[in-house]
Amino acid sequence: MPSYAVTGTSRGLGLEFVKQLSQNANNTVFAIVRNPDSATNLQTLAKQRPNVHIVKADITDPQSLVSAAAEISKETNGILDVLINNAVSTNPAAGAVPPSQIPLDVAATRDFFKAAYESSLYGAIWTTNAFLPMIESGKEKKIIHISTGIADARVIKGTGVTAAVDYAVAKGAVNILVAKYAAELEPKGIKVVALSPGWVDTYAGPTPKPAEILGVEAYVLQSFQKIWPNLKGQIQPEESIKMVLNVIENLTTEQSGLMISHHGNEEWI
Numbered sequence: 001m002p003s004y005a006v007t008g009t010s011r012g013l014g015l016e017f018v019k020q021l022s023q024n025a026n027n028t029v030f031a032i033v034r035n036p037d038s039a040t041n042l043q044t045l046a047k048q049r050p051n052v053h054i055v056k057a058d059i060t061d062p063q064s065l066v067s068a069a070a071e072i073s074k075e076t077n078g079i080l081d082v083l084i085n086n087a088v089s090t091n092p093a094a095g096a097v098p099p100s101q102i103p104l105d106v107a108a109t110r111d112f113f114k115a116a117y118e119s120s121l122y123g124a125i126w127t128t129n130a131f132l133p134m135i136e137s138g139k140e141k142k143i144i145h146i147s148t149g150i151a152d153a154r155v156i157k158g159t160g161v162t163a164a165v166d167y168a169v170a171k172g173a174v175n176i177l178v179a180k181y182a183a184e185l186e187p188k189g190i191k192v193v194a195l196s197p198g199w200v201d202t203y204a205g206p207t208p209k210p211a212e213i214l215g216v217e218a219y220v221l222q223s224f225q226k227i228w229p230n231l232k233g234q235i236q237p238e239e240s241i242k243m244v245l246n247v248i249e250n251l252t253t254e255q256s257g258l259m260i261s262h263h264g265n266e267e268w269i
């Protein structure tokens with residue numbers, strides 16, 4: 001009975017991980033969410049599938065992760081097979097600001113990076129460290145941090161995208177963190193990887209999509225087409241997570257420590 005813990009499962013790719021993993025009744029899936037009461041789609045899924053367990057934790061709050069790990073440990077006798085750290089937050093005000101416009105001000109700079117660093121970088125450390133003793137006792141011994149191809153310098157250089165500095169820098173730091181964890185944990189047989197899910201439509205706002213969202217998507221598409229001329233648009237969460245789970249299932253020691261994509265290589269799209 002493989003056990004999985006996934007962070008950020010109220011919506012988007014996190015919810016899709018829980019949907020696909022829980023399709024197999026042999027899997028036990030711990031869906032970590034910061035606001036269980038408002039995660040209505042997850043609640044509905046958990047009511048239909050007894051192998052889905054909702055656990056409250058905020059990845060920017062280490063104590064809440066320690067409590068979540070203790071709660072899960074009670075259910076699994078101290079074992080966790082696969083940790084998938086998927087949650088993310090960014091500062092919407094930082095989105096369009098290029099690096100040269102970050103203010104020469106300590107508080108403003110910290111504020112610029114706060115949400116991305118706390119959720120992606122510190123969140124990756126706190127999530128890993130809270131669950132590591134359980135992963136060590138697990139059979140699969142896999143730690144997955146969901147990253148992004150736009151934290152690859154070659155993609156930034158090729159597309160010329162100057163936006164999302166906070167997000168890309170935080171995820172780039174996660175990629176190096178993953179390499180450090182992999183180096184530390186290899187002797188224990190634990191694989192640690194940064195995994196990019198492709199460019200996926202996880203929009204969850206009102207429909208039809210507002211013009212502002214469509215404008216951002218068109219800009220991203222045009223930028224990506226500079227290096228991927230055949231790209232037509234985003235893929236759907238079902239397709240992305242199916243591929244990501246296949247990569248996780250077949251993860252190799254050679255891949256540990258690296259950022260790889262939903263294709264299992266460095267094809268980010």
Ligand SMILES: NC(=O)c1ccc[n+]([C@@H]2O[C@H](COP(=O)([O-])OP(=O)(O)OC[C@H]3O[C@@H](n4cnc5c(N)ncnc54)[C@H](OP(=O)(O)O)[C@@H]3O)[C@@H](O)[C@H]2O)c1
Pocket residue numbers: 007008009010011012013014033034035057058059060085086087088089119146147148149196197198199200201202203204
């Ligand atoms: N979508 C893409 O094209 C794409 C591309 C590359 C990489 N990724 C990566 O894939 C992952 C999922 O992306 P997504 O598009 O599904 O994102 P999303 O739709 O914005 O969902 C983010 C999830 O993270 C949760 N979350 C945010 N802050 C949290 C915190 N402090 N503690 C716990 N949960 C928190 C959110 O919960 P609330 O509902 O409570 O806010 C939500 O469930 C991210 O790591 C992202 O960087 C996505």
